[in-house]
Amino acid sequence: MKRKKIINRLIHKAIPLWIVLWLVFNSTMVVAIAEYYIMKKNFNEYVVKLSKTTQSPEELVQILKQAVLPQSGYTLAVTWGDVGQQLLQSGVIDQGKYKELFSGDTVSLNHMRYLENKSSDQMVINEENSRFMVNTLWALGLVNKSKILDEGSMQIYGKGDVMNFASTGGWNLGTKATNQVYSSTKIIELTPEQEIQVQKIARNVYRPCCGNHSEFPDCNHGMAALGYIQLAVKQGVTEDRIYKDILALNSFWFPQNYIELAAYFNKEGKEWKDIDAKLALSADYSSAQGAQKIKQSIQNIPGLNNSGGSCGT
Template sequence: MEEKKEEKTADSADACCHDHVGSSPSRGRDVLKKINTKSFWQGACVAVVLLFVAQAAFDVNFMPKLSFGGSGAKGASNASQSSSGNSASVASVADYETAVLPPSGVELPVRWGDLGKRMVDAGVIDSEKFQAIYAQRGGLSDKEKELLLGADNGNLKIDAENAGYLLNLLWALGLGNKNDILDNGPMTDERYGGNAGGFASTGGWTLAAGAAMDHYSKHSFMALTAEQQKLVERVSQNIYRPCCGNSTYFPDCNHGMAMLGLLELMASQGVSEEEMYRVALAVNSYWFPSTYLTIAKYKDGQGIAWGDVEPKEVLGAAYSSGSGYKKILSQVQPVTQSGGGGCGV
């Protein structure tokens, strides 16, 4: 509780200067009384200053612990809880980054093999266009070239450096692979125009040989069993992205189409549903770093460490959709981080 301090002035000092000590006993006593009073207040001022110095230097709290019918303590507790959710005092930004965006990256439980080469051969990716784009960005690394043109790649690994590159590879995969979600899902639904070519995920893919729609759901890069298809459909409806309000089941932007490609790849290689959510959260975090660092801070304010969150819950509409994340932002100061992939190639 903060106390208001009444400022005191030494307006009697000049009066003391006009008294003559020894003129009379009563006058002498009055003078001594004024001197003693002045000394008292000078001493009190010095003591107050020393208390504040001690509090600043040694983190000692001299404020009284008062409670008015219990409301003061409760109010302090509520203020503390509110503060924990709205400041970086719970953990540092570096702590969140280490947990959400591991510097060493995250290895995904899927083998890439020759998928890049097959997409180039099929024309979903025009190799010259693709490499020209990256030449303007410093060129492809040897590893990135191998993912594009190689025939024997191991497991994919995502980190802050290659997140945008993997976004484009998986975008092409989700766009080109034959799947019932693309053929009969929201992308072709009359309620949304009935024209799959009118979305950012299709019209925005400019790195194909020919038009993007020449390759839309046309190639069998991965053949899913009926059970695997059901798994992809079920999981895709529970994974949202903060750039819009749609789930992966409606892949109308590049992030949605790329996530669809990743889900198909995981299902085709026998990854469990639980693991699919865990991987999807890790990948989404690299694609939208500020979003998931902020969600991690929000969860931390609730006493839940990032390693203990439920991936399916965090990927759901309440956290990862555009509207859901907006509600989170109303309760916590955002953690800003550069990086991630934009909504274009």
Template sequence: MENIVREYATPLSVLAAGALVAMTVYYGPSGSSRSVSAGANDSAELQEAVLPTAGVTLPITWGDLGARLVEVGAIDPEKLAALYEQRGGFPAEYQRLIEKNANEKIVITNWNSGYLLNLLWALGLANSNPILEDASEMMNPAYKGAGNFASTGGWTLAKGNAMDHYNMHQLILLTSEQQENVDRVSRNIFRPCCGNSTHFPDCNHGMAMLGLLELMASQGVGEQEMYKTALAVNSYWFPETYLTIATYMQQKGVAWKDVSAKEMLGRDFSSGSGYANISSQVTKPQSGQGGGGCSA
């Protein structure tokens, strides 16, 4: 159980009313800098822009996928419920998503983002897709099998071994055009816990994002909307990361609502090295809740 990602609370990026936040952003190799002071209200507004309190409605319905993941054994409902009972309870909303006919649009929030991560992780791992057969990435012989990655060895909520389900179940069927979209978009979405794109889903976040892209493609979501949705979801999974990136963009005069989702998700911003570079140029209060670890 300890390998399943924990759910993270909203980062404490909002200071007490009246306190001032001093943020310094450095531009360019010359070392020139510009300092900007922002009040607590500005911090609250930025957090609301990146992590809306009411959540973000995703352009997908879950349908009976949860029930099918249970049926094939990729999710053991008893293990899943036991995990969340340890965390204070397994609410009806969570139960409904592993039963049939969950036909309403999914809304991701600070509260349920970790649970959705786990469901999408199971989907990405279990659904049969050519990306999981890539001999230069997940199936590269140099790694001695796909079972040695965090995204596979870390999934302990299945019946049997996770590799009994890896790339094994026809849960989402894609047309050739839809598969091309997933392949293309997945190569452009990175995550700050490592340097790999979603096309190489070696951790839980990558595998979950792959599952989300497959689901969106199957339901006719266009490429630009896929990037927009992926950025919203990544923001809830890595809240401190994207609050920092949003601060960086704000200091460059670009509001979060106006950023290019594809650019923000790319290597220069969202990979481990890209984010480290951005973060080094932003001085901001440390919340102590960075979120987004690949294991508990």
């Protein structure tokens, strides 16, 4: 009986206004947060559905472009460390020539800090810095002392003169002649086992500008890929992640080709995020011949004006 009186007293007692307002505010916040995540989930499902059902080629291209070339860019697995400083010290990059090359390009000029200072920042590739990244990784692959450059396909097909390739004869941004910096500096010291791993990965990585893999880095993109593979192996990055990173690099260097490849897989009912990067980088899809077959199989996709990368600075 006494307990009932206490309960009745509490029920009929006026609740302070601040408690009412607090309860209303927090319940509103909970509802808002719940609605946000529901809307986000529904939007993501809509994008996936739209990419499979849209009748507009232009609309599909924009969806695929965002998947292949995210606006926020792609964060690579490696950090800069002192690699940039060593590139300057080795003579493969002339700081003055580099600044002149990128004059008017504020993003690339801002990236010069990675050549001037040691940094724990991870490397990032995006539409704005793709040219800076391909040139810098090209320089790394070119100058780093490498068994691949000293004994591999460059020597075999160069027949004793490796300066006639695009990746060597086309480099003119150093303080020294290219034949002086070629495979000259131990920026990335690899164990024999790591050298074998680099060679294995490089032989699986192609680029749409030619029919060669990155163990034969006869163009700037191949040399850049080699430089990245060496750095990633040295820093202990897994092979799966290295392939994903190279696919991202290639995508920003050859946007037309990889949006077309995404369209090809889209026709097969596969989303870009689910594609095996090693498979996408294989000769069947990423060599010049493979890319041409993909283009023919999907025909020309309207709505994309970017013509892709070229082999040069």
